[in-house]
Amino acid sequence: MRKYIFILLIIFTVGSTTFGAPTKKLSQLKFEEDTDFNGTRLSDALALMSKVTKVTIVADSEVKDVIIDLYINKGQSLREVLDIIEVTNNLEEIYIDKIVMLTKTGKGSTTLIGKIVGESDQGLADTRVTLVDSEYKTIKTEAGGIFIYDNIRPGIYIIKLEKDGYATSSEVVDIKQNKTTNINIILDKKNKEGLVVVKVEEGLREKNLGSSKNNEGTEIVTERIELKHAYAEDIKGMIESISGGNLKVSAFSKLHMLVLKGDKTDIGIAKKLIEDMDRPVKQVRITAQVLDTTDNLFEDLGFDWLFSNTDSSISSNSVDTDGVSTEGTTSSFSSSTGAGVLSFLDLFNDADNLINLSINILQQTEELNVSSVPSVVVVNGEEAEFNVTEEVIVGTETDTDDDGNETETPIWEEAGTLFSVTPTIREGGDDPDTIILEISSEVSDFKLTSGYDGDSGAKLASTITTKVQVQDGEVLFIGGLKKTTVKETIYKVPILGDIPVLQTLFRSTSTTNDVRQIYIQITAEIVDQENSNKEIDLNSFRKNPATTGKLKRIYPDFEKPEEEGISL
Structure with missing residues (x-):
């Protein structure tokens, strides 16, 4: 495509400060100097006009690359200029809210047109626009943040919007047959740390996507619901079973969204049900410690006796390899059980960390191995x-x-x-x-x-x-x-x-x-919210459950193995 130079500066003057219909406003905008559009792409010419006049004028994807050669005389109105462009290139105007779009005459296609703006309502050019899970290619917004998909199949689409320095956003849009659908989207800007500040919203996050009337004259409404906690597929199944087919429900699992289509009464009931069911999902942190011991180690050490006498008080001041020297209140036990048992019992007297300290001693004798201490948070x-x-x-x-x-x-x-x-x-x-x-x-x-x-x-x-x-x-203990x-x-x-x-x-x-x-x-x-991010304290986890009274046992009665062998 040839490079082109605008010889004259395009200057418009507004004949009235009151804006009526688009056609009236275009007639009031006049060129004050001769202007030469020589070898100019239609989309570029319209972008310059839009920037100066503040009237958004775009061309659809099929005609945006048309090259125009046009000389505009001083005093001609914008209305006259557009008429010339349309007649010479077989185009017509389509009005979408305050946007003027040029397309082929008699096209009658299904079109999606949108505008992407920032927080200051300024159009964002070069924003990547993608129709998720569709065969349509990703496009970029032009000057003023405008994008156009024409000749698009009717249906419900997810629009994904991406721009450097802004948070990625997604919207759901319902495209109607042989109609032009308009959508405006605001992107949130990231801060210096690359984070986006999101306002906490109470209640359902919903958006009305439009309405129409069926053959009986009933108004059919389409609404989008964003879920905060619940799964979209689960809520969809529940609504469909309750509504008895009166509502059409589409679930978008990746975006945690639902699109409801039906009469206002049914949608109102569904929204109340969704708000009640869309609750935070509770989670449980499971921490486990796997102990690998020699056969019958805990039985030989009197483990079962210790945990069946959690109310007994044992106090000791000194331990040696021949027996136990105690002071204060004691529970009766045999002092001839050996050094291993004596050490285990002395640790019990600590009344704070029996299992943890016992494990350390047994590990030194290679009688016990701690295979792992995994921890995981799982959804209820x-x-x-x-x-x-x-x-x-x-x-x-x-x-x-x-x-x-x-x-x-x-x-x-x-x-x-x-x-x-x-x-x-x-x-x-x-x-x-x-x-x-x-x-x-x-x-x-x-x-x-x-x-x-x-x-x-x-x-x-x-x-x-x-x-x-x-x-x-x-604490739960599994043995056997x-x-x-x-x-x-x-x-x-x-x-x-x-x-x-x-x-x-x-x-x-x-x-x-x-x-x-x-x-x-x-x-x-x-x-919960208070402990969701806390680190696992293994010392607290290993505290003696026998003395704290928080032990739950799944532990069968031990029987000594027969001399002939071991039964698995």
């Missing part, structure tokens, strides 16, 4: 998972192609500690809220040998499934999960240990069973 009624696992090859899968070539693919499976919990908050009204915990835990391993045939990859698992009610912040690791070691003399018949004389096999028990300590806490 949703499942949270904690998995401490490893992947092993439990077999192979053989594929044969058309040429008879075989390909072996290893089969991977997970085993370890798998723990899931689903919290459900029960509101207590005047009483404190409680939490229902649905808990499922599994400790598993694989029975592996040197090959993958038969049951070599069999999974050995110990599981617990339960449901329990706890108070906000209470065992896992057994069978290790088979072959010792042989090189070469001689592989000779048939004689190999038994030069090789030996050793089998060991390593039995471990898994314990899971859980705390559940309702998250």
Whole structure:
């Protein structure tokens, strides 16, 4: 396209300060000097006229690149100039509010035209406009913040607006058949830190998108509702089931929006229902501590006795490896239980952090490992998972192609500690809220040998499934999960240990069973605005629940394993 130069400055004078209809106003605007538009794009010429006259004049996308060669004489009105442009290029005017749009004569297309402005009501050029999830290309606003989509299919669209230095915004618009839809949008400017200050709005955030009348003369209204907390699909299903089909509901999950279409009465009822259901969703913070101990460690240390006597008071001043020296009130116990038991009991006397300090001592003796201390916040009624696992090859899968070539693919499976919990908050009204915990835990391993045939990859698992009610912040203790690791070691003399018949004389096999028990300590806490961003205090989490009276136990009565073996 040729470069062009405006030889004369376009100066308009307004014949009247009172603006009537657009046609009357255009007739009052006159050129005071001769003006030469030589090789000018129509959109550029109209943009200059709009800037000087404050009248928004645009061209649709189909004609905006038309090149005009026009000489305007002094004294000609803007009305006459537009008439010349329209006649010579087969165009016509469409009036949308205070906007004049030039389009092809007799086009009769479905058009969307919009204006993007900032907080000072100034048009924002170069704003990226996208019709989400549609085949239409992203366009940019022109001078004055104007954008146009013409020949667009009727329907409900999501408009996404992006501009550097401004917050990204989205709007829902209902495009009517063979009509021009007008929309004005204000973008919020970001501050120096790149943040946008948003005003807190009370009640529903809603916008009327227009109305029409059906064949019976009933006014049909289209409204957009922005949800603050609830899921759009959930609210949509509820409204449709209650309205009995009288309302048309469209849900936009990504934008948390609903578009309602129906008569005013039905929409009014739906809005009241939405306002009642659109409540903040409560969340629960679940913190777990996974303890991996040697078999029957806690039973040998008297763990079950300690937690069944939480009302007893034990006071101690000194501990040695032969027994316990105590002063003050005591509970009876055997002083011949050994150093491990004595240390455990002395920690109980601390009455502040029994489990935490006991874990530290047991870790030093390698009798206990703390596998992990995960913490997660989960929405009320949703499942949270904690998995401490490893992947092993439990077999192979053989594929044969058309040429008879075989390909072996290893089969991977997970085993370890798998723990899931689903919290459900029960509101207590005047009483404190409680939490229902649905808990499922599994400790598993694989029975592996040197090959993958038969049951070599069999999974050995110990599981617990339960449901329990706890108070906000209470501690739960799960025990009774065992896992057994069978290790088979072959010792042989090189070469001689592989000779048939004689190999038994030069090789030996050793089998060991390593039995471990898994314990899971859980705390559940309702998250509100006051504690939603607080850090997890593990010291507070590990405080002795036996002395605070906040222990909930899921712990079976222990039985010593039989000498013949261990039952999983």
